[in-house]
Structures are given as C-alpha cells and as structure tokens.
Amino acid sequence: MKQENQPENRELRVRRIQNGTVIDHIAAGQALNVLRILGITDRSTEVLSVVMNVSDRKKDIVKIEDRELNPGEVDEIALISPDAIINIIRDYKVVEKYKVILPSEIEGVVRCMNPNCITNTDEPVKPRFTIHRGDGVELHCMYCRRIITDRIADFLI
Amino acid sequence: MVCLENGNIERLVHYFLIHENDYIQVMEGRENPIQHIINIQSFSRGEIDRILDRAAQLEPIAHGGVSDIMAGRILATLFYEPSTRTRLSFDVAMKRLGGNVIDFGPTEGSSVAKGENLADTISVMGGYADAIVLRHPREGAARMASEFSSVPVINAGDGAGQHPTQTLLDLYTIRKESKLNKVKIAIVGDLKYGRTVYSLAHALSMYNAEIYLVAPDQLRMPDSMKRDLVNKGARITETGNPDDVIGVVDVLYITRIQKERFPDPSEYQAVAGSYKITEETLKDVKDDLIIMHPLPRVGEIDPGVDKSRHAVYFKQSFYGVPVRMAILSMVME
Ligand SMILES: [Zn+2]
Numbered sequence: 167m168k169q170e171n172q173p174e175n176r177e178l179r180v181r182r183i184q185n186g187t188v189i190d191h192i193a194a195g196q197a198l199n200v201l202r203i204l205g206i207t208d209r210s211t212e213v214l215s216v217v218m219n220v221s222d223r224k225k226d227i228v229k230i231e232d233r234e235l236n237p238g239e240v241d242e243i244a245l246i247s248p249d250a251i252i253n254i255i256r257d258y259k260v261v262e263k264y265k266v267i268l269p270s271e272i273e274g275v276v277r278c279m280n281p282n283c284i285t286n287t288d289e290p291v292k293p294r295f296t297i298h299r300g301d302g303v304e305l306h307c308m309y310c311r312r313i314i315t316d317r318i319a320d321f322l323i
Numbered sequence: 324m325v326c327l328e329n330g331n332i333e334r335l336v337h338y339f340l341i342h343e344n345d346y347i348q349v350m351e352g353r354e355n356p357i358q359h360i361i362n363i364q365s366f367s368r369g370e371i372d373r374i375l376d377r378a379a380q381l382e383p384i385a386h387g388g389v390s391d392i393m394a395g396r397i398l399a400t401l402f403y404e405p406s407t408r409t410r411l412s413f414d415v416a417m418k419r420l421g422g423n424v425i426d427f428g429p430t431e432g433s434s435v436a437k438g439e440n441l442a443d444t445i446s447v448m449g450g451y452a453d454a455i456v457l458r459h460p461r462e463g464a465a466r467m468a469s470e471f472s473s474v475p476v477i478n479a480g481d482g483a484g485q486h487p488t489q490t491l492l493d494l495y496t497i498r499k500e501s502k503l504n505k506v507k508i509a510i511v512g513d514l515k516y517g518r519t520v521y522s523l524a525h526a527l528s529m530y531n532a533e534i535y536l537v538a539p540d541q542l543r544m545p546d547s548m549k550r551d552l553v554n555k556g557a558r559i560t561e562t563g564n565p566d567d568v569i570g571v572v573d574v575l576y577i578t579r580i581q582k583e584r585f586p587d588p589s590e591y592q593a594v595a596g597s598y599k600i601t602e603e604t605l606k607d608v609k610d611d612l613i614i615m616h617p618l619p620r621v622g623e624i625d626p627g628v629d630k631s632r633h634a635v636y637f638k639q640s641f642y643g644v645p646v647r648m649a650i651l652s653m654v655m656e
Contacts, residue, residue, distance in 0.1 A: 280462060283462050284441075284463040284466070288440060289440050290440070308466065310482070311462075311484070
C-alpha cells in the first residue's frame with residue numbers, strides 16, 4: 167500500500183487528525199451509510215469530516231477523531247463498501263492500515279428483504295445470510311434463500 | 324430388500340445399508356446428526372438417487388402391502404395452512420409402514436390457535452414425536468424449525484419457498500414413467516408463483532435435462548431465478564407458445580394457472596384457453612410422452628385426456644406415498 171498516489175496522501179495530510187480513524191476508499195455515495203453504521207447522528211459529539219465523490223466520484227472518505235472501530239462495525243462497512251480501507255491514526259501517524267474483509271456469514275446485521283420470510287416475524291430467530299461476491303456484494307438469506315444484491319444499506323438493522 | 328415378512332437376513336442387510344449412510348451423515352455433521360428434509364437444493368444427485376431407489380423398494384407396500392419398519396414410531400403433522408392431500412399422503416405413508424401419526428394442526432383451543440410461536444410448538448413436539456412434518460405459510464419456516472427441533476423436520480411446503488417431497492415425487496414419476504437422465508421436459512403454466520417449478524428445474528438440471536419453460540408473459544419465471552438455474556448448469560429454453568415444444572418433449576409438466584394472478588378476467592380466459600391440454604393438443608406428440616400435474620387441477624387438462632396413455636398425473640399423486648415412505652424411513656431409522 168506504499169505506492170499510494172500523491173493526491174491521496176496530500177488529502178490525508180491536509181486534514182490531519184491527531185487520534186482517530188480515517189475510512190478511505192468507501193464506495194462513492196456510501197459515506198452517509200457508513201456514519202449510520204457507526205451510530206453517528208446529528209446529536210453525536212464526535213469531530214468528523216466527510217468527503218464525498220472524491221477523485222472524480224470514485225470514492226468517499228470519512229474521518230472521525232478519537233474513535234477506533236470495533237470488528238462488528240468494520241464487518242458492516244465491508245457489506246456496503248467491500249474495498250474500504252481503515253487507517254488508525256495515533257499521534258498524527260497511521261499506526262495501522264488494513265482493507266476491510268467481507269465476512270462469509272452475518273447474523274442479526276441485515277434484515278431480509280422478503281416480507282414473508284420467517285425472520286420477519288416474532289419468532290425467536292435472527293436473520294442470517296451467507297455472503298457472496300460477484301459484481302457486487304450478494305447476501306443470501308439462509309432461511310428463505312432470497313438474495314439481496316443492491317441497496318444493502320437500506321436493510322441494515 | 325424390504326422385509327414384507329420375516330426375512331431376517333434381508334432385514335440385517337437392509338439395516339447395515341441404512342446405517343452405513345447414517346454413519347456418513349453423523350461424521351459429516353457431528354454437532355447436528357439429525358437428518359432434516361428442508362430443501363431439494365441441499366441434496367446431491369447421489370442422495371436423490373438413493374431416496375428414489377428406496378421409494379422403488381417400498382412401492383409394493385404403498386400398494387397395500389404390510390410392513391413394520393416404522394412400528395413403535397410416531398410422526399407428528401403440523402399444518403398451519405390446509406393441504407389435505409399432502410397431509411394425508413404422509414399419514415398413509417407412515418401408517419402403511421406400521422407407524423402412528425398425531426396431528427398437531429391449529430384446531431380450536433390448541434396452543435397453536437392460541438398464538439404460540441412456531442419455535443415453542445416445535446420444541447414441545449420434539450418430546451412427543453419421532454419426526455415432524457411441517458407446512459407453514461412463511462418462507463424459511465422449516466429451516467428455522469429444524470434449528471429448534473430435537474427430531475427430524477420434514478418440510479411439506481413453506482410459503483412460496485420449498486416443497487421438497489413434491490419435487491422428489493415428481494422426479495420419481497419421471498424416472499418411473501419416462502427417463503430421468505437427459506429428459507426433455509416442458510414446464511407449462513404459472514412459472515412465476517408456482518412453488519415447485521424452480522426446485523424441480525434445479526433438480527432436473529442435475530440430470531442434464533433439457534428444460535423448456537412455457538408461460539404467458541404475465542407468469543414467466545423471474546430473471547433472477549432463471550439466471551440462478553443457468554449458473555447451476557441448467558439448459559433452459561423459453562417460449563410463450565406450448566405448440567412450439569409439445570411435439571419434441573418427453574414430459575409435459577402442467578401447473579395450475581390461477582385466476583387471481585390476472586387483473587383482467589378476459590386475459591385469464593384467453594390464457595387458460597390457449598394453455599388447455601385437450602385430446603386435440605396431443606395429436607402430434609411423441610408416443611411415449613407423459614403428462615404430469617401436481618394436482619388439484621382447475622381446468623388446465625381436459626378430463627378427456629385422463630384415459631389417454633400419456634396421462635400419468637393420478638399415478639404421480641399416488642407415487643407421493645412410496646416417496647414419503649422412503650423419506651420417513653430414512654430420517655427415522
Ligand atoms: Zn429471508
């Protein structure tokens with residue numbers, strides 16, 4: 167990952183944060199969904215910057231100060247943005263940098279889009295999906311077998 | 324291989340054949356050795372062949388033989404929506420094998436009618452019965468039930484989802500009355516809402532079938548399903564006109580076309596008219612063509628066809644008994 171092109175490096179440098187997380191290479195247009203996953207609302211106190219449609223509409227970037235992500239949050243980001251890169255910043259330095267990894271299975275994260283699915287009832291069962299990567303990300307419901315291919319963020323619980 | 328009387332050696336051989344399979348099953352899924360029947364997609368061709376072989380062995384019993392394979396065993400049926408034919412077919416299969424059946428249906432005053440959830444009902448039933456047959460209006464209900472059940476769950480239809488015993492009896496009929504390998508089959512009618520069509524096409528593709536999907540525009544199979552079938556190796560051709568294919572196929576599989584699917588009654592009349600199978604339709608078909616229908620029919624096949632050598636739909640319905648016998652004996656033995 168050292169061969170990052172120059173403009174991107176500059177971008178990181180321009181808005182440097184002391185401690186926190188920079189989520190880079192978010193699929194264009196998904197930054198607001200990333201905030202939703204992180205539970206950030208208009209009442210949140212985190213200092214953050216959101217850059218959308220950078221590099222000719224190819225990606226979004228989210229920077230949050232004084233916050234590191236938990237593995238569950240990273241998994242959810244992978245669902246809507248499988249190429250996202252997480253940078254952990256401490257004392258102005260990138261101390262860790264990794265690409266999100268799409269989990270092979272998720273439970274209780276996304277609800278099934280099929281209204282007639284058993285997971286959309288009062289039964290004590292959490293929605294579970296196996297995850298496949300074709301052109302985009304595909305979620306296959308393990309109960310009704312319905313496949314969710316787009317607008318996954320709309321179904322996040 | 325089946326012991327109609329006191330064939331003790333046969334019984335012993337039979338026992339070992341079955342338990343060899345059980346052993347494999349247990350080794351493969353140690354934490355959950357119970358064998359549920361949830362969907363046809365989870366079966367390999369070899370596993371389907373084994374079930375159909377077993378059904379063939381048991382068919383004499385379905386014709387009125389006597390057996391005690393399931394003696395002392397109790398099957399529970401739990402139907403959240405009526406399907407008398409399927410329920411009775413399981414009932415008969417179990418009783419012909421010498422077993423007992425209890426019905427947990429949502430009758431007045433029962434815990435089910437009082438709104439107990441499926442998970443609780445299944446947990447309770449596992450204490451009473453050796454296997455559970457479940458019919459439920461929600462897709463995925465059988466899969467969920469299997470997670471709560473201490474005994475095998477057999478899916479007898481969940482919503483528009485799966486109905487694996489119907490698919491298996493369809494395969495048995497094709498194997499017995501025609502040929503399963505490389506069969507040319509036209510599946511005709513409602514391919515959009517028909518619950519069994521996708522599963523049948525999927526299973527047939529394992530046998531290298533040539534599948535013709537014949538449906539009016541309003542009832543064509545959804546593209547996502549077609550793509551999925553093609554990805555799994557199915558050979559599919561689509562047409563809106565039954566006449567295109569009726570002369571070349573080995574099997575004509577007719578499904579119900581329901582009036583409710585058409586916003587305009589005259590549209591329904593037109594489709595129902597052009598899709599109706601009559602003696603006239605069958606003038607130029609292959610000699611050994613068979614006509615199947617999951618029944619009940621609502622006018623898709625003229626009663627005049629019933630006497631023709633092509634009509635196998637009543638046999639098909641009967642084959643539900645040996646096929647369900649095979650499944651019951653496999654999950655409970
Ligand atoms: Zn589902």
